[in-house]
Structures are given as structure tokens and as C-alpha cells.
Amino acid sequence: MTHLQSELKSLKGDILEMWQLVVNQLNKGKEALTNFDRDLAEEVVENEKRVNSFELKIDRDCENIFALFQPVATDLRLVLASLKICNNLERIGDIACSVAEFVLDADTDFNKSILESTKILEMYGVANEMVADTLEAFDQEDTRLARTMFKRDKILDQIDQNALDRVEESIKNHPNQVRNSLLVMSMIRKLERVGDQSKNIAEEIIFYFEAKVVKHKKKKQKEGDE
């Protein structure tokens, strides 16, 4: 293995480790919301520092690889994609942390019917699976899996669009849960972004493996050209 290849291997290792950490953050956040587990929510907030330090390390490693090795072709695309993926993962990490903070902001358990009517748990589940599947797509060089992000994001968008009406209903139906209903609204707005970040990551995965730029392309072109 050449010197550059060993640097790229360790960069990939760091990206995957950061990715897994972010997936864990999301899963723990969902569990914290479902079971109103404040300890778990606090753990997620605490772990946010680790996500941030991964971002700093990967940024620095990419800078060094550019400066010292001038990568080209697939190596260049890997470093460029890593920078952007890392940036998106950091934002997803922020979202996981924000949602956990909203859980901590609640003063009582979340009423089950609010969680159900707003579909927030379903949304949270889809968002987490999307991020986990982008990891899988990157690790397994599976651009077909990456392309599923564009369609799956629509589920999150739909839930987000309906959220205002659903939350309004739940405030009317559960006057003692106004605060929690508003928190659920805030969480939905945050989780909607996870879909967009996952799409961005999917675009970078396609760029890395296929050297195709699919961002800002029409839906058919993105999901097609397989």
C-alpha cells in the first residue's frame, strides 16, 4: 500500500467511525423521546463534543492530504467527498443533540397520542434509517442504495408539511401538553433537515464512486441513471 493509500484508508476509517457515532446519537435520541429517558438524552448532548472533534480531525486530515499528496481522480473525489460528508454528518449530529435538548426541556412524559398523531416517531425512524443506510452505501460502494435517499426524503417532507395541523389538533385535544406539543413541532422541523443532509451525503457518495454530479439535477435524472 502506498503512503497516500494508507492515509486515505485512515481517513475512510475516521469518516466511518464518525458516521457510526452519529447513527448511535440518533438512535439514542429516538429512544430517549420514546421512553422519556432523560439520562439517555443527557448522554446524547454530552456526546455531541465527540462528533465535533471528529469533524475537526477529518477537516485537518483532508487539508494535510491535499497539501502533502495532491490526490487525483478517485483519490481526489474521496477527499472532496469526505470533507462534505463530514460537514453534513456534523450537522446531523447537531440535530440529534438539539432533539435531545428538546426532550430535556419537556416537564412531563410525552403523551403517546401526540407522538402517534404527529408521526414523529415514524419520522425519527425513517431519518435514522436513512443515515444508517448512507453509511452502508458508502462502506459497500452501493450507489443504488444511496439513490434511495431522494425518494425516502419525501416521507420526511410529508410528515413535516402535515405537522402544523397535527400539532394544532394535539394542543386542542391535550391542553395540559401545550409545551410538549410545541416541542414535538420543533423536533419535526429539525428532523426534516436530516433527510436533506442524507440526500447531500448520497450525492457525495455518487460523486465519489461514479464521478457523476447529481446535485441540482431533476428528480428523474437523480434516481435514474443507474
Add this chain to the structure above:
Amino acid sequence: MGNKLETIDVNLYYGDFHALKGISMFISENSVTALIGPSGCGKSTYLRLFNRMNDLIPNTRIEGQVLLDGEDIYQIKPSKIDHLRRNVGMVFQKPNPFPKSIFENVAYGLRVNGITDKSFIGAQVEKTLRQAVLWEEVKDKLKKSAFELSGGQQQRLCIARALAIEPSVILMDEPASSLDPISTGKIEDLIFELKNLYTIIVVTHNMQQAGRVSDYTGFFYLGNLIEFDKTKKIFTNPSKPETENYITGRFG
């Protein structure tokens, strides 16, 4: 990692020409240090301090201390200079194999040092050809002339020849500048591998090469050591504007 080599306030004059101006620098053990700078900046002169090759140039005067494992190599007895040059191997810009077979090129250093044990020599030749990542390419033609090899192979042969007598330091003066990109890549990967076993100093005109192979980089200009630091630091955020101007191609 300790300091394998160190220079303390070294000045070198070729006659009236002040070629090295008060250079203090250390070289860590089992690391690769690259020396960069425009032509005539003193980097090759500095490299040749460590095996006392400058001594061979008339009217050369050296002040200051040059330490190898803590011992000043300019204070040793003349009879020990041979020993020094065994300990500090050198590879030159142009591959310069001897007009002998591939095997004999590598065995030569052992033979002139009085080693006659055939099985030891055979084992050592194979070991060092493997270290130089040349073995697989030459194992079936060891008796052929070294001149039948390509330039890149010849240079790796010269590296194997330097390694055969088990030095602890290897000096390389533009080791890849006469080679094509593929051979250059092989030499660079080899340098990266060899630092586990040796302390290596590489003079190079090719800044990107310094970035790829070295742990530390020294930038020389007009006989001065302008900046010496970790290679990552030099190539991402050098401390001196002169270094920044040189590595970004704004002068030199």
C-alpha cells in the same frame, strides 16, 4: 524518538564563499527529513556534512558541531572516517551501479569490508534487495549486469547496495529526479517504508515529493535554514513568509 543527528551552529565555507550560515537543526531517529530550497541554497552541502563528503572538496572550512548519536563526527580520528561512511549510506541523483552483476553490486560493500561467508552474503543480498522492493523483479537474473536494469530499478539497486552494509542513516541527494513518475512513486514508497529501520535525509527539488515522503522539512535559502518544522506544518501553514512564497511557487 531521540535525535539521531544534530548540527549546532554550523558554518561552511568553500574558499571565500559562505555556503552554510550558522545552521542548527536536529534529525529524529527513524524519521524522514526533507531538505528543500532553490538551487545553490546549501541543501546538498548540508546533506554532505553527515558523511564528511565536503572534506573531499579543496578549500572547504567547517565550523560548529555535527553530531551523530551525540558524537562530533568532525572530531573523530581519520582512521574512523571509513566507519562513519559505513554507518551513513548515501544514494545519489543519477543511479550509479558498478559495472558488475546485480548480485555483486549489493555484495560489494560486504566484500570490501572483509566478509567472505558466502551464505551470509547471499542472505544479506536477498534481504536488502527485498527491503529495496527489487527482489521480485531481479531474483531470476542476479548474475546479469546491473546496466540491464531500468533507471528506476538501478536506483533501487543503489539503495539496496547502501542498505547491505547496514548503515543507520541514509542520505539521499535527489534520488528520484532522473526517474519517470512510476519509478519515482516506487522510490517514494520505499523511502516511506525504510524509515522504520533507518534515519533518512532527502534533498529534493520537488516540493511535492517532500510533502509525500517526509516527516520533517527544512527550507534552505542562500545558505540559511529559513524554517524547519513538521512537514504538515510547513505545507499547510509555514511560519515564515519566505517559506510560504517558495512552496506556493511565488519565487525561487
